[in-house]
Amino acid sequence: MIKMNYSKEPRRDILCIDVTSFFASVESVRLGLHPLASYVVVMSKADQDGGLVLAAAPRVKKEYGIKTGSRRYEIPKHSFIQIVEPHMTLYLKVNAMINAIFLEFVAETDLHLYSIDESFLDVTASHALYGSTKEIALKIQTTIWQRLRLFVTIGIGDNPLMAKLALDNAAKKEKNGIAEWHYKDVPETLWKIQPITEMWGIGSRTASNLYRLGIDSVYDLSQYSVHSLKKIHGTIGEQLFYHAHGIDQSIISQKYTPLSRSFGKSQILDRDYIDAYEIEVVIREMADQVAARLRNHHAQTGMIHLTIRFSGEILDKGFNQQLKIFPTSSSQKIIETCLFLFRKHYNNEPVRQLAISCGKIHYQSDLQLDLFESAEQTISREELEKVIDRIRFKYGYTSLVHASSLTSGGTAIKRSGLVSGHQG
Template identity: 55%
Template sequence: MVHVMDYRYVPRRDILCIDVKSFFASAECVSRGLNPLTSFLVVISRPESDGGLVLAATPLMKEVFGIQTGSRKFELPNDPRIIIAPPRMKYYLDINAQIRTIFLRYVPEEDFLPYSIDEVFLDVTSSHRLFGSTIQIAKQIQMAILNELGLYVTCGIGDNLLLAKLALDNEAKEVTSRLSEWRYENVQEKLWHIRKLTDFWGIGERMARRLQNIGISSIFELSQTEPTLLKMHLGVIGQQLYYHAHGLDYSRINEAYQPIEKSFGKNQILERDYHDPNEVIIVIKEMAEEMASRLRNHFVDTNKVFLNISYSKYSPIRGFKHQMKVEPTNSSKTLKEILEMIFWEYYQNEPVRVIAISFGGIALKRGLQLNLFESPAKTIQVERLERTIDKIRKRYGYKSLMHASSLTNGATGIKRSTYVGGHQG
């Protein structure tokens, strides 16, 4: 017997999940007077290099050539129709601000939730008297963005954030209207027929493997599994997935996705293989200094430091990742020393291509952490110095005050200080 939820008493909202189709690539098309749906264009970081990474591609690039985000420049076919554009992050942020202005014509700030630079949630439950039905509002937004900015947007509609997102990802992107509506009444016919576990919001490759290990290979099977069994194998997330498999999500936009514990992370793909480990250390210190400044700007400390090093694709080994628990700190000096220590302990004399650093265990700063090997006066002096450096750089830019090592071979801080979101502005 199939178990179906009774939806008569669950809350219902009118939620839109809206995605700008191939945002970066579409914005580049519009700037050139081209239609994003009929053009062959890719946005590539470091387009001068064959290893340049595709950040966005127009729908035709995906459909005709199979080129999508994550492809490399050398994979592009030799076709004169293809336009290669370097990323312009400041331009995309400006377009994003214009799109946001359009959204806020239809909902107040508290009913608007940015999910990424090209995707948002809107709660239009209170907007019907002014703008009509939910579908009418969605169509008005689509037309406003197309007419004013030349961009095509796709929209999922649902009774909650989950159903709206699933409607967007699993149906709206496949239909000509670029609009799909999934309500509680559609759970059995639509949600339970999602093709793969990883097509479901919140289930990645790792979680899919864990579900398959306990005999669950579809969303329907997930919905029919006892929640106590799911909790036993997966913890609280198992119970959450059970209710999600029935389309239930009680999150509200004005209270959704406020994590109790955040993490700060930074990832850098180097422009070449670094064979000299001392050059790697320079980049690690630059990254650590920038991230420590972010901690101080948020008045928080970290107590968990994580370093992930990936070696060259020509190396016989992949690299290493290691984390270390530390006393709560946001000191550039301390964090640089810890990361350097981790690097030298695990480095295996292979060329490095990718460096990733993250700080976890984030908590509000409660006081100054004293050091047994350093006088309190010295500790206070170092903290004041670091905050002074933060203020100078914030006002005058990174190059106004930097370490001499940032001028040496291999350093990337000066060049990357002109980037936006890790790419050229």
């Protein structure tokens, strides 16, 4: 049996904290209901059968099987379920209040915001003021409940990985919502995770690759040859091996934001679009906004990926296509690339969802000349786009829009008032 010597591994006191059914809990409190006893479901576009569940209270999940991603038509009629529209601005405000509570217990450098409802705290330096790791966890949990009436679950570990695994696989099942996983517990905790996709960082695609190697459990992964894993899957394979032993050497106070980040945009349409012109209007709007984000970060993309999803009534689900391009942040060029991919692969099916994403990102320090246009054209185009960006930044996106956005197919003007794609 392969076992690790953890004596030289960093040991920190890490908390991974999750707000239970965050959106649904906030709405429950707003309505004067207990978040763990309510039947609240937060749903986008609730007036449509295809309305999407963004969050469901714990009782709804347990009694009705409704969860994030469920649709309006899946909710039983004549049930106790109370459907509410999302209030994204409120969720951001409450998130800020929760973060302020965290900062009462740790320094800002020891706090990592993983998502709107989940955070990592390194409380190693907080014991003199607040007690043991378990006591700090209880105090944070109690403080959030007393001030905001929100219930949080907490995973405790020797590193961020172990804390996250304790949260996902144990804390949420405990009555008090707290669980501890340490290096010494690996054989009885981490290695018992089933199925392997319950392991943080292993999705269905990675699991399929591991299955082909005869690996169908975290324990199997921990006993596989690390050299073989690295040879087959590169550094990711090596990382998976060490994660299967609970090893994660990242330190929260040393965290950094990598330059390579994701640039993209997606949206679900309010109705099926069957007119190719209307679909192209939306593609133009989305590509224009993605290009503006690239310019804002002084970045360029060398690959455009377009995803088109058809209506749920169609057997063919849609298509994903990508194309390498000369590095650019030009709205015109990104729009042209997206339209080329669309026109080449679209087969007149009704469209309900679109996504545009960028790959091969690099950050420019000087003007990037294009082989296919003169330097004067490049400079003129970039100056024009900078002017447009500045006007939109100061007066809002809708201060300058393409005329096509005023047609029936345009969505940019309507969506400009949304927060994260939903009503504020």
